Amino acid sequence: MPRLLHMADVHLGARHRDLGDAAARQRERQAAAFRRAIDAGLSERVDVALISGDLFDSNAQPRRTVEAAAIELRRLTEQGIRVVLIPGTHDCYEAGSIYRVFDLRLMAGLSEGSDLLTVLTPDHPDVVFGDLDLVVYGRVSPTKRASRSPLADFTTAAEGRARFRVAMIHGSMLIPGKVEQDDVLFTPGEVAASGLDYLALGHWHSWQSGRAGSTSWTYPGALEPLAVDQDGAGRVAIVDIDERGGRTHVDVREVVVGRTRFASLELDAAEVVSQGALVARLLADADPDLILDVRIGGVAEQRLEIDTDAVSHELSEAYLRVRVRDRSIAALPDGPLPPPETIAGTFVQDLTARIQAAEARGDEDAAADARAALQLGRLLLDDPRQVDLI
Numbered sequence: 001m002p003r004l005l006h007m008a009d010v011h012l013g014a015r016h017r018d019l020g021d022a023a024a025r026q027r028e029r030q031a032a033a034f035r036r037a038i039d040a041g042l043s044e045r046v047d048v049a050l051i052s053g054d055l056f057d058s059n060a061q062p063r064r065t066v067e068a069a070a071i072e073l074r075r076l077t078e079q080g081i082r083v084v085l086i087p088g089t090h091d092c093y094e095a096g097s098i099y100r101v102f103d104l105r106l107m108a109g110l111s112e113g114s115d116l117l118t119v120l121t122p123d124h125p126d127v128v129f130g131d132l133d134l135v136v137y138g139r140v141s142p143t144k145r146a147s148r149s150p151l152a153d154f155t156t157a158a159e160g161r162a163r164f165r166v167a168m169i170h171g172s173m174l175i176p177g178k179v180e181q182d183d184v185l186f187t188p189g190e191v192a193a194s195g196l197d198y199l200a201l202g203h204w205h206s207w208q209s210g211r212a213g214s215t216s217w218t219y220p221g222a223l224e225p226l227a228v229d230q231d232g233a234g235r236v237a238i239v240d241i242d243e244r245g246g247r248t249h250v251d252v253r254e255v256v257v258g259r260t261r262f263a264s265l266e267l268d269a270a271e272v273v274s275q276g277a278l279v280a281r282l283l284a285d286a287d288p289d290l291i292l293d294v295r296i297g298g299v300a301e302q303r304l305e306i307d308t309d310a311v312s313h314e315l316s317e318a319y320l321r322v323r324v325r326d327r328s329i330a331a332l333p334d335g336p337l338p339p340p341e342t343i344a345g346t347f348v349q350d351l352t353a354r355i356q357a358a359e360a361r362g363d364e365d366a367a368a369d370a371r372a373a374l375q376l377g378r379l380l381l382d383d384p385r386q387v388d389l390i
Helices: 017-043 063-077 188-193 275-283 308-314 343-360 364-382
Strands: 003-007 048-052 082-086 117-119 126-129 134-138 164-170 198-202 208-212 215-219 235-244 247-256 261-268 287-297 319-326
Touching: 003 017, 003 198, 017 063, 017 235, 017 319, 048 134, 048 164, 048 198, 063 082, 082 134, 082 164, 188 208, 188 215, 198 235, 215 247, 275 308, 275 319, 308 319, 343 364
Parallel strands: 003 048, 048 082, 082 117, 134 164, 164 198, 198 215, 261 287, 287 319
Antiparallel strands: 003 235, 126 134, 208 215, 235 247
16 A cells, blocks of 8 residues: 655745845745655655655756755665656746756766656656555646646546546646636645545645545645745645555645744834834744744834844844834824914814724725824824935
């Protein structure tokens, strides 16, 4: 009964331009997560490792990146574990595809006819492992954007080569109101009609798992999160397929291999006494695996002087990365409101009406923008020297 390691969206060689000086460290962390994913496959004694697209972040990778990946895959093949992978949307099977330029099988030290490492493509759409009674299909588009669903008219009803049927796709499952467009799109109905036992998916960077008809499917997510909202990343799936009472059963469990986490922290300016106090507060929760986004908002009772770049630099060894944004504004001037017949009074009346209208229709963003405009406008009208316009 086959046991599978299923991973996707490794994104080796990613540039991470948004991470600045932390980009190189994040690439190293992705490579380390890939090694831990291989370790998981070895410790779980899997029969086949599936990589459902985007092993590489792009098709423009130096040879050393591909060689490093091949060395890790060789750790599996040396133990007799088969590796099956498909191109994704970042490393798609276009004319200059990394899988056309480099021969991963030879780079892993395998002979040309070996079935220990297989890249499934439109020209090589499936592979059968007779000793496991298993067939693996790769539903791969020859370009990044597929003109039709990879499961359109696909069924395994006539499959007679193997008892257990698994397919790999890198794309999005259509979810009305949430996911309705993407480069590669298929429907739950197509999954249910496929007759597959398991569908190994890639493209979504957070863990998702479910069933469509009798088919179990899983998005294991990226091995390391690539954005703040990917809190379900950092996992691989271990999949057991067996037959009990004449029926196929699929058991999927997750194994954590990633280390990087993202977090956002909202601070009220009234809580921030000084730059030194801010640094001390953030140091108390230091975590070298955390990318922290700090936003200071609200009204500062006294003028708050924060050098955000200096704060980030002071915390560079305590966190993987810290970004601080100061969006606070100074307190409104003391004293009575300006008379309604004045320009200042008309301005206050107009903004107050906008705030009330936005609140009445439940538009909190518009209400917040109007409140910020009212505070800023009153400060400018009272004393323009209080405000720095950037």
